[in-house]
Amino acid sequence: MKPSTLKQILLITDGCSNRGEDPAAVAALANAQHITVNVIGILEEGHTEHSLSLDEVENIAKAGGGVSQLIYKQALTETVQMVTKQAMTQTIEGVVNRELKQILGPGNTLDDLPPEKRGDVLEVVEEISETANLEVLILVDTSASMHHKLPVVKEALIDLSISMNARLGNNKFAILGFPGKRDPAVKVMEWTERLENVSSVFPKLATGGVTPTGPALREAIHEFSRQSLPKRTDGISEYEEFGS
Numbered sequence: 001m002k003p004s005t006l007k008q009i010l011l012i013t014d015g016c017s018n019r020g021e022d023p024a025a026v027a028a029l030a031n032a033q034h035i036t037v038n039v040i041g042i043l044e045e046g047h048t049e050h051s052l053s054l055d056e057v058e059n060i061a062k063a064g065g066g067v068s069q070l071i072y073k074q075a076l077t078e079t080v081q082m083v084t085k086q087a088m089t090q091t092i093e094g095v096v097n098r099e100l101k102q103i104l105g106p107g108n109t110l111d112d113l114p115p116e117k118r119g120d121v122l123e124v125v126e127e128i129s130e131t132a133n134l135e136v137l138i139l140v141d142t143s144a145s146m147h148h149k150l151p152v153v154k155e156a157l158i159d160l161s162i163s164m165n166a167r168l169g170n171n172k173f174a175i176l177g178f179p180g181k182r183d184p185a186v187k188v189m190e191w192t193e194r195l196e197n198v199s200s201v202f203p204k205l206a207t208g209g210v211t212p213t214g215p216a217l218r219e220a221i222h223e224f225s226r227q228s229l230p231k232r233t234d235g236i237s238e239y240e241e242f243g244s
Helices: 023-032 054-063 073-104 115-131 144-164 198-204 213-225
Strands: 005-013 035-043 068-072 133-141 171-178 186-192
Touching: 005 073, 005 213, 023 035, 023 054, 023 213, 035 054, 035 073, 035 213, 054 068, 068 073, 073 115, 073 144, 133 144, 133 213, 144 171, 144 198, 171 213, 186 198
Parallel strands: 005 035, 005 133, 035 068, 133 171
Antiparallel strands: 171 186
16 A cells, blocks of 8 residues: 655746646646646735736646645745645545555545544554655746745755655655756756755756746656666756756
């Protein structure tokens, strides 16, 4: 029943996709490959929606089997942790439900169990959440409107790393930013167990350009399959590739 590794894409953006393929369709492709897509939309102060579409945020997460949240930037740190943990639990419950269907027959889910049995299963879900291996590919919007939000994103990711490394399971993180100068997304940080190095990278990132969310999500999917390729020894990629 225990999933060997939980894979997540965490998309952090403050604007609608305006270039390339439908991001919800790409998120569905990720979900079909057992990669959950979660979306955090950052709102501008004093605006309830700004240029960010609630529908797009929800549709991407729903297609990707993940969690979505619209927030103001000062709430980003706790939201990043909450969304990551909530998506882990949701993914594990999905695995448990599939197992229950095999044991109890079609049409039976966790909610159909008697309260005492449901409690036992939820304890197992909690235990797996604590011990399963976790891979999180963080996909950060670096379009022009994100310029003053990136310092908050940096702090949120450092706090996420600290929080997740308190778990018993192994964690791996990588960061892609979008758009790049020539590509839909560019790697900011190689796969690592800790995200402390973002402090040296984020202040140097250039912002600007369009918001190719769909193509960037496709790059994020590909990144999971590139882990076996040789990596740079410093764990950081060429941040100069960012922006326009």
